[in-house]
Amino acid sequence: MIEIENLVKTYETGQTRTEVLKGISFRVGKGEYAALMGASGTGKSTLLNILGGLDKPTSGRYLLDGEDMVNVNDDTLSRLRNRKIGFVFQQFHLLDRANVHRNVLLPFLYADGYPADARERAERAVAAVGLADRISYRPSQLSGGQQQRVAIARALVGDPALLLADEPTGNLDARNGAEVLAIFQRLNREGRTIVLVTHDAAVAEHAGRVLVMRDGRIVEDRKVTQPRDAEAELRAIPVTP
Amino acid sequence: MRFLRVLALSCSLLAAHKLRTLLSVLGVAVGVAAVLLMVSVGRGAEERLLARIRAMGTNLLVVNAAPARIVAGRARQSEIATTLFPADAQAIVDHCRWIVRSAPAVSRPYLTTRESRTWKTTVVGLPEEGLRIRNLAVRSGRAFDAEDDRVRRRVAILGPTVAGNLFGREDPVGQSFLVGRVPFEVVGVTIPRGVDANGTDQDDAVIIPLETAMRRLFNVTSIQTILLEAASLEALGAAEAEVRGLLRERRRGHREDFTVQNQALLLAAQREASRSMKRLIGSVAGVALLVGGVGILAVMLIGVRERTREIGLRRALGARRRDVLVQFLSEALLLAGGGGVLGVLAGAAAGAAVSALGLADTRLSWPAGAFGFGFALAVGLVFGIYPAARAARLEPVRALRAD
Numbered sequence: 001m002i003e004i005e006n007l008v009k010t011y012e013t014g015q016t017r018t019e020v021l022k023g024i025s026f027r028v029g030k031g032e033y034a035a036l037m038g039a040s041g042t043g044k045s046t047l048l049n050i051l052g053g054l055d056k057p058t059s060g061r062y063l064l065d066g067e068d069m070v071n072v073n074d075d076t077l078s079r080l081r082n083r084k085i086g087f088v089f090q091q092f093h094l095l096d097r098a099n100v101h102r103n104v105l106l107p108f109l110y111a112d113g114y115p116a117d118a119r120e121r122a123e124r125a126v127a128a129v130g131l132a133d134r135i136s137y138r139p140s141q142l143s144g145g146q147q148q149r150v151a152i153a154r155a156l157v158g159d160p161a162l163l164l165a166d167e168p169t170g171n172l173d174a175r176n177g178a179e180v181l182a183i184f185q186r187l188n189r190e191g192r193t194i195v196l197v198t199h200d201a202a203v204a205e206h207a208g209r210v211l212v213m214r215d216g217r218i219v220e221d222r223k224v225t226q227p228r229d230a231e232a233e234l235r236a237i238p239v240t241p
Numbered sequence: 242m243r244f245l246r247v248l249a250l251s252c253s254l255l256a257a258h259k260l261r262t263l264l265s266v267l268g269v270a271v272g273v274a275a276v277l278l279m280v281s282v283g284r285g286a287e288e289r290l291l292a293r294i295r296a297m298g299t300n301l302l303v304v305n306a307a308p309a310r311i312v313a314g315r316a317r318q319s320e321i322a323t324t325l326f327p328a329d330a331q332a333i334v335d336h337c338r339w340i341v342r343s344a345p346a347v348s349r350p351y352l353t354t355r356e357s358r359t360w361k362t363t364v365v366g367l368p369e370e371g372l373r374i375r376n377l378a379v380r381s382g383r384a385f386d387a388e389d390d391r392v393r394r395r396v397a398i399l400g401p402t403v404a405g406n407l408f409g410r411e412d413p414v415g416q417s418f419l420v421g422r423v424p425f426e427v428v429g430v431t432i433p434r435g436v437d438a439n440g441t442d443q444d445d446a447v448i449i450p451l452e453t454a455m456r457r458l459f460n461v462t463s464i465q466t467i468l469l470e471a472a473s474l475e476a477l478g479a480a481e482a483e484v485r486g487l488l489r490e491r492r493r494g495h496r497e498d499f500t501v502q503n504q505a506l507l508l509a510a511q512r513e514a515s516r517s518m519k520r521l522i523g524s525v526a527g528v529a530l531l532v533g534g535v536g537i538l539a540v541m542l543i544g545v546r547e548r549t550r551e552i553g554l555r556r557a558l559g560a561r562r563r564d565v566l567v568q569f570l571s572e573a574l575l576l577a578g579g580g581g582v583l584g585v586l587a588g589a590a591a592g593a594a595v596s597a598l599g600l601a602d603t604r605l606s607w608p609a610g611a612f613g614f615g616f617a618l619a620v621g622l623v624f625g626i627y628p629a630a631r632a633a634r635l636e637p638v639r640a641l642r643a644d
Contacts, residue, residue: 054557054637075561082559093554093641097257098250109246110559154558 001161001193002028002051007060009046020046021057022216028195028209033188033227035204036197038213045166047213048197052164053081065161082110086155090167092147094139100126100150101135107158125153129183145176152183156192163187165196169203175237181206182230206230244567251572258544265533265540266580269620272530273584273613274591279526280609281592283519285602290515294508296434296443298375301504302340302469302481304329304488322498323463327451329491330467336487339480342470344371347454347461353407353447355418360406364420364447366454367468372398374468377448382414382429390450393457397425400444401433420447423458477505527616533580534620541573541628552632553640566633573625574618581617585610 009021020043028034038044049055050062053069056077062069065084069077086107094103104122108114115121126135129149131142139147148168155163165184169177185206188194196207204210205228212220255262306325327345334343347366352359367375369387377384377398385396397420404413404427413427425447434443455461471480481503488499545552552565560568589610592603 049638052557054641075563078556078559078561078564081557087557089554089641091550093550093557095254095551095554097254102250102253106250106555107558109243109250110555110561110564114243114246 001030001032001065002026002195003061003063005061007047007050007057007062009043009050009055010058020216021050021060024060024216024218026211026218026221028193030193031188031191032209033184033194033207034196034209034211035207036195036211036213037199037201037204039199042213043216044197044199044213048164048166051162051195052085052087053077078110079112082107082158083112084161086158086160086163088148088151088155088163088165088168090170092139092144092151092171094147094150094154096139099136099138100131100142100153103139103150104154104157106154111158122153122157125157126150128156129153143176144172145179148172148176148180149183152180156187161193163192163194165194167198168196169198169200175234175239177203178230178234178237182234185227185230202228243564244571247564247568248571248575251568251575255572255575261540261543262576265536265576266583268533268536269530269577269580269617270533270583270587272526272533272620273581273617274588275529276523276526276613276616277585277588277605277609278591278595278603279522280519280613281588281603281605282595282601283515283522284604284606284609285596287512287515287519288604289602290511291508293435294504294511296376298468298470298504300471300474300477301374302471302477302484303502303504304333304467304469304484305500305502306463306465307498307500323461324492324498325464325467326462327464329488330464332491333467333469333484333487337480337483339471339476339483340469341472342370342374342468344368344374344468345451345464346371346466346468347451347459347464348466349459351420351447353403353418353420355407355416358407360403362400362403362445362447364449364454364458366449366451366459368451371451371468372448374470378432379429380432381412382427384429385450390452393453394450395423395425395453395457396428396449398429398431398448399427400431400442400446400448402442402445403447404430420449420458425449474505477503530613530616530620533617534577534624537573537576537621538624538628540576541569541625542631544572545569545628545632548632549635549640549643552635553637553643556635556637557641562633565635566629569629569632570622570625573629574621577617577621577625578614580621581614584617585614588613 004027005025007021007024008019010017010019024047036044036047046055050057056070067080067084069080072080101122104125105118108118123135126132129152131146131149134142134146139150142150168180172180181203184194184196198204205224207224208227209223211218307322330343330345334340344367348363350361351364352361368390369385372384379398384398389396399413407413407418408416413430415427417424417426431444436442469484471477481501485501489497492498555565589605592605595601596603
């Protein structure tokens with residue numbers, strides 16, 4: 001699914017040249033749930049941007065679902081983002097002046113062809129994250145956890161090859177965070193490929209594999225033998241009034 | 242299709258910012274309304290002017306019995322010539338192909354008296370044909386006819402100004418008054434014609450039959466003026482040349498002691514004056530519209546700044562630079578177009594109100610409305626491009642991280 005080879009990213013500001021990614025290689029198979037972990041300043045965000053097709057590496061190779069994500073122009077990359085990647089951000093990034101349904105429909109606006117059943121698909125995606133009864137609410141009328149679930153519905157509505165989550169629990173309390181992680185685990189069980197970026201080891205342990213970054217390199221790549229079960233954790237957290 | 246869907250979303254986003262959207266739409270609307278109102282007033286004024294010139298007579302040529310000099314832009318008669326006669330008028334209509342009517346005319350200032358009231362006015366002697374050339378119609382009573390002229394009856398048609406000054410609110414028809422010391426009977430009062438292009442009150446005149454004027458009042462054999470009606474407005478130039486040629490021939494060997502004035506030239510001069518006025522007014526209104534455009538610029542720039550993260554999100558979801566550009570541009574056009582529609586309606590309403598209140602004559606012109614609307618769109622495009630391009634240039638990664 002993800003094939004990355006010897007990825008290098010350098011920034012040049014005036015005379016100084018900063019190498020943020022120093023030759024990264026890894027693969028993520030179809031149906032895998034991988035967590036990318038690292039403290040801030042390790043190049044984690046840069047790698048995430050490249051994975052998401054929001055930025056291009058200085059050199060190296062990156063294939064996503066067989067598509068070259070490096071040697072393409074801006075328009076093609078935009079199309080690939082639309083077709084291949086579903087983003088979930090820490091800040092949710094919902095349009096506050098549009099309702100839940102319209103927010104979830106947003107990716108279709110930029111699809112190659114607007115599907116005839118777009119509205120139904122959006123409704124199904126909203127139902128899949130358990131918000132069918134809130135479909136005509138505005139994001140500001142929802143809790144943080146609900147907002148993040150709307151964002152997940154939006155990420156999934158176009159049925160992308162990769163779900164890319166950037167600190168999805170960073171702005172949520174324990175209970176809402178666990179809810180989101182439970183949804184990810186369920187999606188993964190249904191065969192969805194997920195890459196989750198986090199600085200929090202406890203969050204990363206929910207994935208089946210953890211990649212640890214330090215100083216622009218991947219320093220650790222291990223299977224999680226016993227991933228944490230978000231469902232069970234959710235049950236253990238008392239519902240606070 | 243994609244464009245329409247993005248636009249539909251833009252509409253709802255703009256609708257969410259009611260006040261700001263309204264203000265920028267209003268800015269453009271005021272500009273467009275101002276343009277439309279000014280053009281309407283300008284056209285109204287022009288039409289009134291044309292009507293006034295038409296009231297002088299249709300396709301009019303005037304021969305004056307003396308060389309005229311142009312002083313301060315107006316023709317001034319500086320000498321008195323006694324070399325123009327009714328026979329000249331007859332010869333013109335007999336020999337000039339382009340002239341359909343001709344009438345000799347005399348005029349002189351006189352003191353008119355009725356009981357204790359006196360009024361200084363101009364007495365004009367005209368044959369019946371002259372009334373037709375000058376488009377003189379009566380409001381009450383009757384006009385005089387060829388028989389009145391032939392037997393030199395002392396009958397008079399009064400301009401409304403004279404009628405008012407001599408008779409007050411009384412009906413003058415059938416009453417008598419004095420021109421100098423000669424008694425006349427009022428047979429009619431003309432329809433008010435207002436002031437002419439030179440500011441002369443056209444209603445301040447007593448009109449009597451030509452023969453009566455020449456033989457019983459002025460005691461002259463020569464005339465001062467010949468009024469001529471050409472076949473058409475286009476023929477005025479040809480007619481003028483024809484008339485000049487004929488009169489020169491009849492004065493073989495003498496110097497040219499007459500002038501010919503052409504209504505078409507007067508018309509053209511007046512039109513030119515009103516046109517430059519219209520241009521001035523139009524450009525003032527255009528500035529108002531530009532100010533509205535600056536409003537759009539400000540609103541769009543604020544929008545781009547405020548919606549940076551939205552732009553980043555849209556890019557992440559697959560929007561190309563072009564999509565973002567088109568979106569912001571069409572939002573600007575939407576604001577401008579809304580302002581345009583509102584402005585056209587407001588301008589039309591304001592024009593109707595100005596007319597109804599009697600402040601000025603207005604003539605609504607749909608081409609001007611379409612122009613105002615088009616100009617509003619152009620303003621939206623011009624002032625929308627920069628913010629839209631700025632939005633499209635944003636790097637998605639940076640845009641997403643903006644505060």
